[in-house]
Amino acid sequence: MRIIKLLLGILFAMPLGVSSADDAIRIAYIEGLSGPFANVGEMGLRHLEFEAEKVNAQGGVLGGKKLEVVPYDNKTNPQEALLAFRAAVDQGARYIFQGNGSSVALALSGAVAKHNRRNPDRMVVFMNYAAVDPALTNERCTFGHFRIDADVNMKMQALTGSIAQRTSLKKVYLFNQDYSFGQAVAKSARAMLGSKRPDIEIVGDDLHPLGKVKDFTPYVAKIKASGAQAVITGNWGNDLSLLIKAGKDAGLDVDYYTFYAGAAGSVTVIGEAGIGRVKQVTAWHANINKASASNARAYRARYPEAPEDLYYSSMRLGIGMLVAAMEKAGSADPARVAPVLSNIRYSDDAGEVTMRADNHQLIQPLFISTLVKAGTEGAEIDVEKTGLGFRTDTRIEGADTSMATTCKF
Numbered sequence: 001m002r003i004i005k006l007l008l009g010i011l012f013a014m015p016l017g018v019s020s021a022d023d024a025i026r027i028a029y030i031e032g033l034s035g036p037f038a039n040v041g042e043m044g045l046r047h048l049e050f051e052a053e054k055v056n057a058q059g060g061v062l063g064g065k066k067l068e069v070v071p072y073d074n075k076t077n078p079q080e081a082l083l084a085f086r087a088a089v090d091q092g093a094r095y096i097f098q099g100n101g102s103s104v105a106l107a108l109s110g111a112v113a114k115h116n117r118r119n120p121d122r123m124v125v126f127m128n129y130a131a132v133d134p135a136l137t138n139e140r141c142t143f144g145h146f147r148i149d150a151d152v153n154m155k156m157q158a159l160t161g162s163i164a165q166r167t168s169l170k171k172v173y174l175f176n177q178d179y180s181f182g183q184a185v186a187k188s189a190r191a192m193l194g195s196k197r198p199d200i201e202i203v204g205d206d207l208h209p210l211g212k213v214k215d216f217t218p219y220v221a222k223i224k225a226s227g228a229q230a231v232i233t234g235n236w237g238n239d240l241s242l243l244i245k246a247g248k249d250a251g252l253d254v255d256y257y258t259f260y261a262g263a264a265g266s267v268t269v270i271g272e273a274g275i276g277r278v279k280q281v282t283a284w285h286a287n288i289n290k291a292s293a294s295n296a297r298a299y300r301a302r303y304p305e306a307p308e309d310l311y312y313s314s315m316r317l318g319i320g321m322l323v324a325a326m327e328k329a330g331s332a333d334p335a336r337v338a339p340v341l342s343n344i345r346y347s348d349d350a351g352e353v354t355m356r357a358d359n360h361q362l363i364q365p366l367f368i369s370t371l372v373k374a375g376t377e378g379a380e381i382d383v384e385k386t387g388l389g390f391r392t393d394t395r396i397e398g399a400d401t402s403m404a405t406t407c408k409f
Contacts, residue, residue: 024068025061025332027052028088028096030108032076036211039307040100040237040264044129045071046303047312048097051319053302061326067319076100076211078107085111089124094334097318099130099149100236101210102181106133106140113142123334125341127322129314132259133180134188134403137361141407144334146341146360148314148321150283152184152234154401158366159257159281160192162394163200163230171203173228173254175219177239178207185234185259203228211239216246224252236260244270244278255279262390263311267371267383275388278371283364284313284349285390286381291349296381309383317353317362321346353398359407363398 029048031041052067060066072088074081081104088096098108105128112126128136128147132155137147163169174189176182186205193200203226206219213219220243223231231254235243240258244266247254254277261267261280270278286296286309299310325340326332343357353364374382374389382389 023064024066025095025326026068026070026091026093028084028091028093029069029071030074030081030084030088030096030098031071031100033071033073035075035077037076037100037237041073041076043264043306043308044097044099044312044315045069046306046308047299047310047315048319050299050302051315055319055323061323062330062332065332074098074104076104078104081108082111085115089115089122094123094332095125095127095322097127097129097315099128099312099314101179102131102133102136102184103179105131105136106180109136109140109142109145112144116142116144120335123338125322125334125338127318129312129318131181133184135180135184137356137359138406141359141405141409143360143409144338146318146355146362148318148362150364150366150401151361151403152181153188153403155259155281155366156185156188156192157401157403158368158394158396159232160189160196161396162279162281162368163193163232163257164196169197169200169229169255171201171227171229173204173206173223173226173231174202175204175206175208175223175231175233175235175243177210177235179210182207182210182234185232189232208239211237213239213242216243217250219243220246220250220252223247223254224250228254230255230257232257234259237264240264241266241269244274248273257281261371262369262383264308265384267386267388268307270371271386272388274371275373276370279368279393280390281366281368282313283366284311285367285369285392286310286383287369287379287389287391288349288367293381295349307384309381313348313350317346317348317364320348321355350395356402356405358409359405361405363402365398366396366401367392368394368396 033041072084126145132151296310329336350365369390379389379391
């Protein structure tokens with residue numbers, strides 16, 4: 001675990017040993033680096049540092065400015081995140097990255113908007129790489145917030161499209177974390193399944209405390225008793241790994257339709273019991289094509305002892321788009337960068353992606369993939385050295401998941 005030094009008083013944390021060159025572009029990483037989701041926060045930090053290192057190795061930005069990533073521990077808590085944000089801004093950060101926990105993202109988005117109204121000469125840009133509550137780019141959108149991941153409704157559009165094609169699937173259980181994101185997953189699943197497959201029975205709909213459950217056995221017993229054939233879950237981190245472990249131990253015979261099975265140890269936990277049964281909806285995975293495989297291998301070479309593999313393509317997209325926007329703007333000032341970022345087009349492993357100017361939601365292809373034995377066609381690279389990897393079932397183009405927005409900046 002990265003050592004974090006807490007400052008006394010109401011201001012939050014700054015890592016030990018941080019020093020900033022005068023011309024460095026400081027990027028604050030505000031995530032849970034302690035508590036139940038510390039493993040996810042540490043994983044994201046490695047991803048962000050990996051992308052910043054690549055930019056710096058190529059000469060930096062704007063003729064030599066380096067990117068400097070500075071981590072702040074928000075304990076995956078909205079109030080702690082606000083303290084971290086104030087500390088980051090006071091210490092010179094004008095760009096922040098966060099993604100774990102939509103409740104945290106909503107708090108930060110509001111804080112960024114308030115700061116920007118009061119300090120137009122010191123604007124801050126929030127790069128949201130994983131918080132997918134639709135409200136962030138709808139009724140609670142702010143100009144300083146940019147979402148690099150697809151939102152719940154976009155992912156559910158893809159996921160339920162896949163489920164709808166399975167005519168033998170008749171009973172589904174919804175199982176999610178009890179906060180804004182998990183609630184949005186359940187709501188979206190109900191609406192879209194009802195529209196696409198009204199014959200499917202939702203035999204259970206549970207919400208559980210975020211990061212508090214240590215043993216999911218009682219929940220698994222309910223799922224088993226319901227006769228469910230599949231579970232739709234937005235769970236992430238330990239809340240997903242422990243669910244899958246409990247299901248495996250109880251012999252739960254279901255397919256898992258997930259948002260985050262490829263991250264933070266879930267494949268390691270479920271093992272071969274998940275072959276053909278665990279599915280995910282993502283904007284990226286290692287086995288899309290040669291470019292994705294190359295990026296996956298490069299990450300593993302950089303962090304050979306890390307428990308995870310490359311997962312957050314949104315980090316690569318976020319840094320890549322920021323750098324491109326800075327170069328086009330000829331400045332690192334967010335006030336000049338944000339308008340360029342607002343409708344930027346950028347090419348990555350899966351092809352061209354575009355930022356919507358009307359709500360700052362990235363439009364990109366999505367993939368439904370299934371866990372299989374690695375080394376087979378379409379699944380050359382495994383996950384977490386398990387010998388298991390994800391193979392693409394379906395590619396869904398960005399235009400097919402683009403949603404109407406209520407955002408008004």
